[in-house]
Amino acid sequence: MPYLIPISSFDDPRIEPYHAIRERDLVGRAGRFIVEGRTVMDVALSPRNRFRIGSLLMAESRAGALDPLLAQAPDDLPVYVAPQSVLDGITGFHIHRGLLGIGNRGEDPDADTLLASLPEHATILVLGGITNHDNVGGIFRNAAAFGADAVLLDTASCDPLYRKAIRVSVGGALMVPFARGGAIDHLLDRVLAHGFTPLALTPAGSTPLIDSRPPARTALLLGAEGPGLPARIMERSLTVRIPMSGDFDSLNVATAAGIALHHVTAIHAR
Template identity: 40%
Template sequence: MSEPSTVTDPADPRLADYTGLTDVELRRRREPAEGLFIAEGEKVIRRALEAGYRMRSMLLTAKWLGVMADVIEAADAPVHLVEPALAEQVTGYHVHRGALASMERKPLPEAAEILAGARRVAVLEGLVDHTNLGAIFRSAAALGMDAVLLSPDCADPLYRRAVKTSMGAVFAVPYARLDPWPAALDAVRVAGFQLLALTPAEHAVDLAEAAPHRLERAALMLGAEGDGLTRHALAAADRAVRIPMVHGIDSLNVGAAAAVAFYAVTAG
């Protein structure tokens, strides 16, 4: 058990993992380099621990001591107790959930490793918005996708906002990077997957007509908000598919589109 220790100095080195959490560029560079990520809120912290991530430390305000008592009891890492104002000063924002944990990252698996046991995977290109990325992971977990593959320029699924939006689903769905891009898509095809590129283009086949749920192995490709998949990614796909639209709407938010497409790929 780790007995909580009160910290009153925002410059205390024990709080170093939590400094400047709103500085996206700083955290994007620092967290992978130092092998850490931040879990925010009771449910997310518990899900990270259940998924086998090791805790480096925890930062709490007093009102969360009771709620997190069992986690504190089991923790083999230091627990820092701070006032809400100090937590805000250190992190850069109002920590309304009152509980943060610094967790150790695990080594990322190779794409071939997670493809070997999968039948339904999502392939994401250029998704840099952490909220969209977290939403896609949440849908992938809820709708039964087996894995997520990311182009090298996709955002970090373990960045705090992505983890928070996914409600910890990033811990439940295996993921890997595909590099070099898009040449590494060949490895997905060699593994037996049909590459389906989601696009609003008129030449694309409606999802219902494509019947992706009947494929032995399907890899659904999605691009970033706005521009969608690049022409190189589209050229690498086996087939272009689309979600039919009505009432003059030409596309959906990528998170919403992913949820619809994941259902179409996994249903039946």
């Protein structure tokens, strides 16, 4: 188990990466990201995490209770411990969870590299214009829960390694491989080139989801709530819908992703 390193001043240079968390959420961290809270840290310190954790920072009042968690960590991982007042000064606001970590994202793969690495039977998600961090986090949580093989995100979608997205994903964003970049049209081109059949989720879909029989390589396409996927994308895909009660046709995109993933992965498991 790693040694605990006491921090007594918020301007200690060793914990500079933790400074002004909220501001850096907006401008980026030069290849780093923040993980927070016990539940996410359970994933971050486990073999399920695809990224390297560089250090931890915790409130000294929580140090003893977190011994079982720290037992998972490498012995040489820096674990900084500070009084709550110093911790709040470092981050710029009250960290009531009392536990933070710095991750290193490394080099982001491109879509072709990621798709080429997937098995013959694979289920992926393709996100177009999903800018809400809660929705992206929820989608990654569902992707991890139902065993999706990868997620592709267009340039307009938000970063899955944004602090809130990781938290909402309950660590799923650290587990599920993803590639981000390019327009949704480009991602669809790559999906087709790698032998995936695109199923576009839309309330106006031609086939009820429950009646669809997804092929071995299935790509579920999801657009932003409201505008949805562009018509040109749906014209190149099989469109499916999740029937709803009465004339109600509004379903949260993360919820829709979970329903669709359950259906596809259950069929693939047969």
